[in-house]
Amino acid sequence: MSARKYRPNAIDLQRLFDRMLSAYGPQHWWPAESDYEMIIGAILTQNTAWRNVETALTQLKSAHIWSWDEVFEAQIETLAEVVRPSGYFNQKARKIKLFSEFLDREFGRSTDDLFQLPIDNLRKVLLAQWGIGPETADDIILYAAKKPVFVIDKYTQRLTSRLGWEIKPANYEGHRASFESLLPHDAKMFGEYHALIDHHCNTTCQKTPKCAECPIVDICNTGAATISSPESATHPVA
DNA sequence: TACCAGGTGACTG
DNA sequence: CAGTCACATGGT
Numbered sequence A: 001m002s003a004r005k006y007r008p009n010a011i012d013l014q015r016l017f018d019r020m021l022s023a024y025g026p027q028h029w030w031p032a033e034s035d036y037e038m039i040i041g042a043i044l045t046q047n048t049a050w051r052n053v054e055t056a057l058t059q060l061k062s063a064h065i066w067s068w069d070e071v072f073e074a075q076i077e078t079l080a081e082v083v084r085p086s087g088y089f090n091q092k093a094r095k096i097k098l099f100s101e102f103l104d105r106e107f108g109r110s111t112d113d114l115f116q117l118p119i120d121n122l123r124k125v126l127l128a129q130w131g132i133g134p135e136t137a138d139d140i141i142l143y144a145a146k147k148p149v150f151v152i153d154k155y156t157q158r159l160t161s162r163l164g165w166e167i168k169p170a171n172y173e174g175h176r177a178s179f180e181s182l183l184p185h186d187a188k189m190f191g192e193y194h195a196l197i198d199h200h201c202n203t204t205c206q207k208t209p210k211c212a213e214c215p216i217v218d219i220c221n222t223g224a225a226t227i228s229s230p231e232s233a234t235h236p237v238a
Numbered sequence B: 001t002a003c004c005a006g007g008t009g010a011c012t013g
Numbered sequence C: 001c002a003g004t005c006a007c008a009t010g011g012t
Helices: A010-024 A035-044 A050-062 A068-073 A076-082 A089-107 A119-127 A134-144 A154-163 A172-182 A187-203 A221-227
Strands: none
Touching (some): A010 A172, A010 A187, A035 A050, A035 A134, A050 A076, A068 A089, A076 A089, A119 A134, A134 A172, A134 A187, A154 A172, A154 A187, A154 A221
16 A cells, blocks of 8 residues: 655655754764865765774774875775775775875865865766765765755665655656755755754664654655554545 | 665676 | 676674
8 A cells, every 4th residue: 555656845855854853853964073084984984884984984093094195195005904894995995095196186185175166066076086976975065065965875765765755867866956956055954954864764764664663754655554554544645 | 694884886788 | 777796894
């Protein structure tokens, strides 16, 4: 008994944000003390649990690899051993090394001038770097450069699907275009929104959703179908 | 134990 | 555009 999907409007998106903020409170993202730490964390967390990233970040700090200069000077084999706990360590060592070389080559090993670029330009430049895909690029633009892009991830796409929202195309850019066209372009709010989605999907809307304890089950197709018996259904289904 | 976690690149229909 | 695979560690 699954409900038909419908195209969400601005009210739906604002309501989802308000309800998650009320339920969970501010999330204080991104947890980093510098642009350097934020960008390294964004690369290390690719398809990886954040706790493993924390271990790798701690080891980087202990190894005195805690600036673009120090990454640039480090051997890639050393980087790989240090970031090993975050998984995919050979690839990730290469990614952060290449990023330091990019900053050295084009921006004097600093993100200051890079972040002066307009959003579309900045995004294009970041995506041109090996190992920087759409989500990592948008993480950097939003949480380090502090410009208003809406970050999409696996969780966002799972959540919109369960809510019963029809987003087309159903890929990264389709989702980003929908959120950005229906919400005010506010970097603070975008940052909080993405963080709330992450928290909600980490704790409640997991691969197997915990609808019985979900604080926003009343606005969700999946929750309605899961916890409501046909007789007691309280959700009109489009 | 097998599955999963804040993706990306390379490659195939 | 959608699907598949390799990449790898640590927690449950």
